Amino acid sequence: MSEHPTAAVTSVAQVAVDTRHFIGGERVASAETFTDVSPIDGRPLGEIARGTATEAAAAVAAATSAFPIWAATPPAERARLLGAVADGVEKRLEELAAVETRDNGALLRSHRRGVMPRVAHNFRFFADRLLKLAHEDFETRGHSQHVSWDPAGPCVLITPWNAPLLLATWKAAPALAAGNTVILKPSEWSPLTASLLADIATAAGLPPGVLNVVQGYGPEVGEALVAHPDVRRVSFTGSVPTARRIATAAAAHLTPLSLELGGKSPLLVFADADLDQAVDLAVEQYDNAGQICLAATRLLVEESVAEEFTRRFTERAARLRQGDPRDEATDIGPLIHPRQLEKVDGFVRRALAAGARVVLGGHRSEGPGDRWQDGLYYAPTLLTDVAQDSEIVQEEVFGPVLTLQTFTTEDEAVRLADDTRFGLAATVATGDQERARRVTARLVAGTVWVNCFYVRDLRAPFGGSRLSGVGREGGDWSFDFYCDLKTTVTAPNGWTDGRIMGENGRADHG
Structure with missing residues (x-):
């Protein structure tokens, strides 16, 4: 196969890549497209579906519909499915590396040896972390207090072009492990491996609507996604000016944000x-x-x-x-x-x-x-x-x-x-x-x-201070962001007249 774009599928590095959105388990076209060009030689790689507020609304609706079932899926089953996604990444590692190199110009040897293996590790790590997620119960005046992590809801993940699949899965893996549904919006300068990830997730058995991919420009589709009232989390990696626009759009519904921004280290x-x-x-x-x-x-x-x-x-x-x-x-x-x-x-x-x-x-x-x-x-x-x-x-x-x-x-x-x-x-x-x-x-x-550089353990928190970002992700910090933490307090003396009895038998009403 030679590189040649068609209306719905393009061949890049002899890999077939669907150029449409992935919404609710189906491929969805748009009325308009944009051209994805390789930085290596300037050749067009494909005509990519150009999303608008219409596709944004459809993706949020699909994620909202799928959320109750996915959130209720037992953690062990969610972990098993994410492990299957990791297996799929490993099976297609060479293809993913070749396509991403063609799409964003980063070194093929780095994609093969470091980046794509880390993509698979992202899924395995957070699947495993989910099963270990716990906080010791503690006691207050004889009352037992239990901390739990509840899935928050549909999450919008907006990722940059410099490490497209690595950063997409750094966000998507913990969001999915936590029981959330995801709408992934890749950069318009490097959208191709996000589309391949949708194929891998489907083959692994993720239910329709759990992972959605919407392509296009920030002002046309990104802002519509982050401003949607049904979105419960937004995670963004990119520039400070764009982060300000995202924060403004999300502010109307007080949607929690995680922002990893620029640096001058x-x-x-x-x-x-x-x-x-x-x-x-x-x-x-x-x-x-x-x-x-x-x-x-x-x-x-x-x-x-x-x-x-x-x-x-x-x-x-x-x-x-x-x-x-x-x-x-x-x-x-x-x-x-x-x-x-x-x-x-x-x-x-x-x-x-x-x-x-x-x-x-x-x-x-x-x-x-x-x-x-x-x-x-x-x-x-x-x-x-x-x-x-x-x-x-x-x-x-x-x-x-x-x-x-x-x-x-x-x-x-x-x-x-x-x-x-x-x-x-x-x-x-x-x-x-x-x-x-x-x-x-x-x-x-x-x-x-x-005396070292770029050594990162997924158990550690990651993020920036000042204008370099808001919040931390990684390890349990990712679950803290992608979940609503709940504290359940249980009285020591059982239930009386429908009320929890407190100290000295008196009902504590707060």
Whole structure:
């Protein structure tokens, strides 16, 4: 099969992908479509159903109708079905990896070895966690108090383009495990693997309406979803401006939100650090062409080792190979979209005009083919001589662009690290364990890595501080968000005249 879009099904990397919505267990077309284009070579991948408020209402209605049955499904059965979804992901791992690479331009080797196995693990982890979910009962004046997690209802999950299926299942797995129904709205720049997930879920036996997928643009279908009165949870990963619009739309019905937003994370390199390890950590920030919210894009290096660090960094980064992400030898692929390329290049040009100095890169780079696709490749870039209050230091670029600043004291390092509106993550490179404790305690961040990067355990809470987000997901924190917690208090003396008897036999009416 060659890549060729049709009205309902397209072939991508020799995998058939349905381009319609998935609502109530059925494929649903829209009156209009939008074109999904590969960032690798600019070729159209398919004409995707373009949702509106009509499809949003239909998806919420399907999820609302399916909710009572799914919520009443015993936890062990829900866990079994989610395990079957994980099995389906593993069976189609190569297909999912190939399609997502074609769709968003991330490395095929990363999708094969890390991303798609983690997708399956998301389902297995939360299925297993569901069966272990418990809180010890406690006693108050002889009264027994029991905590339980009740399914909340239909959940809208809005996911970004940089890690489409990984982040979709990071949200969908706990929401489904908790007994909720889901409406998944993928990014219009990378919608294809969400459609394949719907097929996998159906084959695994999820009842109709439990998982729905609605495609399209945020203003046309996303806002209608989050503003719907029957939606009981909204989880969003993306930009701060979009989060503000989502929060406004959800406010009318006080729909609870979980928001994982942007970052401008620091990497603090102290003179006592293993410098080669610190350089490796810094170069790792170019992963996925810098299109990672957690990336430590601000390198803060102790002045006494800054020159040597910079020398080693530029030598190491210069060896990165940029090109077709389907090639096993490629280290950096393209940016996702021409608009993203213009955004990244604009940040760099304005920084240079403001006095920044290019140490590495600072320009568009040649890609592996024709002129159109060459335009989406941006060279790994390092800028120095940047002011702390400058745009390039304060705003998220979301591309392969790092800045380097120096410090002389621990206090100065922490002050620079914390001096942005964000607080998603931070990385510390030091050989001093006590310093690591002092510094991490003062950093404003949802996650801090010490002498490592991007190590994430699903048992841990994840989210950001300040403008980097609201709330935490992961482990039991996910169930806390996707459920309504209930406390049941039972009297020690039984029931008398229809009232619960309290202390000294008196009826406690609250």
